[in-house]
Amino acid sequence: YEDPTSLLCKLQQRSSISTYLTKFESLANCIVGIPAQFMMSCFILGLSPAIRQEVQVLQPVFLAQAVAYARL
Numbered sequence: 001y002e003d004p005t006s007l008l009c010k011l012q013q014r015s016s017i018s019t020y021l022t023k024f025e026s027l028a029n030c031i032v033g034i035p036a037q038f039m040m041s042c043f044i045l046g047l048s049p050a051i052r053q054e055v056q057v058l059q060p061v062f063l064a065q066a067v068a069y070a071r072l
Contacts, residue, residue, distance in 0.1 A: 004030035
């Protein structure tokens with residue numbers, strides 16, 4: 001048994017944003033009751049350092065915003 005929450009927290013972007021987002025969403029859909037802010041933090045922390053920095057500067061409020069900023 002692998003805990004989807006811990007896998008989500010450990011997930012790292014290794015290729016494209018699309019691939020990372022697909023894996024992130026797949027794990028996130030297995031988790032119930034996690035606050036939206038926590039999900040967004042996990043998403044941002046898993047991004048590659050350069051993209052993470054750019055997204056953090058833009059200070060997204062929602063996960064959808066963080067995803068859109070990462071895609072830029």
